[in-house]
Amino acid sequence: MELRHVEAFLVLAEELHFGRAAGRMGVTQARVSQLVRELEREVGAPLFERTTRRVRLTALGMRFRESAGAGYRQIFEALRDSQSAAREVAGVLRVGYLPGLGDCAVRLAGQMEARHPGCEVVVGALGFPAALLPHDLLVDGAWDVVLSWAPCGDGRALAAAGLAAGAALGRYERAVLVPEGHPLARCETVHVDVLSQYEFLNPSNSVPPALRNLWTAQGTPSGLPLRYTDDDLAAMAGKDDLTAEDLLLLVARGRGLYLTVNAVQKRFNFPDLALVPVHGVPPRGGVPIWSAAAENATIRSFAALVGEHGQRVAKKSHESFISRA
Incomplete structure (x- = not known):
């Protein structure tokens, strides 16, 4: 039995006329008759007495109307409330962010709350490797949106x-983190193809390759493969949840290189490391990511705010370029 069957029954029980019931439902009389017959087959007995002159409820039909009507109204009200909530930008929005994007996350949270006073934004830095592989955090509902x-x-x-x-929300030039004594540390810049000669930190062995490859480059634009360590971050550090400092320490100790963006230089100042600009590869965008199944008006509003921020940054960058030309 589907909701449509109950609706057809209740409308016909009110109108006691197939033509008027069909008009209210926006369907044909034949469709109303079909829905009622299907419901009666499922019940196992007639709910209406039909003659050429009139339609009226049977005793069982009156009993069914009493119980089904109350249940239908509850379902309809629940649906209406849910639709209203889906359109409303309110409640708590949990936003996790990659450590390098923390300054943007804080500004966006303030702007979101100012624009939508009924919304509270909770922000938090993500550990590694979760920050680099946010799928599970979003699908499991730990965070509503991740800036990654x-x-x-x-x-x-x-x-x-x-x-x-x-x-x-912005585009960031690429760079590679290397130990201070590494051959690349002496370079002012390095072409991305050169990186194929070195080994990079493997974010996780527990994540399916299809998901890991969404955020971990497997090769250069020219097709050269990038190599990753056999052990992942958790195995190297001896713990499952790493901080940004833990990751930097692994690079400093020579366990592997880390392909990142120039912006981390503003965020972290770690001794025994060099951040070398990488050319030959497009900038990396920072974006909001969320579970498609959990999408609602609040998430869409936050994503729109991120897009507006990105447009302002792009415009400012373009104007700065023009002024220098």
């Missing part, structure tokens, strides 16, 4: 994983 690096690919793999991404 834009996933690789054309978006189909992201959709297949049950996630959605919004417009970029």
Whole structure:
């Protein structure tokens, strides 16, 4: 039995006329008759007496109307309340962020609360490797939105994983973190193809490759493969949840390089490390990511705010470039 069957019964029970019932429901008389017959077959007895001159409820029909009517109204009210809540920008929005994007996260949280006074934004830095591989955090509901690096690919793999991404809040030039004594530390800049000669930190062995590859580059734009350590971050550090400092320490100790963005230089000042700009590869976008199944008006409003921020940053960058030209 479907909700449509109950609706047809209740409308006909009020109108006691197939034509008027069909008009209210926006369907044909034949469709109303079909729905009622299907319901009666499921009940196992007639709910209406039908003659060429009139339609009236049977005793069982009157009994069914009493109980079904109350239940239908509850379902309808619940649906209406849910639809209203889905359109309302309110409640608590939990936003996790990659440590390098913390300054943006705090500003966006304040702007969101100012624009929507009924909304409270809770922000928090994510540990590693979760910050680099946010799928589980979102699907499990630990966070509503994660500000992370834009996933690789054309978006189909992201959709297949049950996630959605919004417009970029900014684009960041690439850089590689290396130990101070590393051969690349002496370079002013390095082409991305050169990185294929070195080994990078493996974020996780426990995440399925299809998900890991969304955020972990497997090769350079020219097709050269990038190599990763056999042990992942958790195995190297001896714990599952790492801080940004833990990751930097692994690089400083020579366990592997880490491909990142220039912006981390403003955020972290760690001894025994060098941050070398990388050319030959597009900038990396920072984007909001969320579970497609959990999307609501609040998440959409936050994503729109991120997009507005990104447009302002892009415009400012363009104007700065023009002024220097």
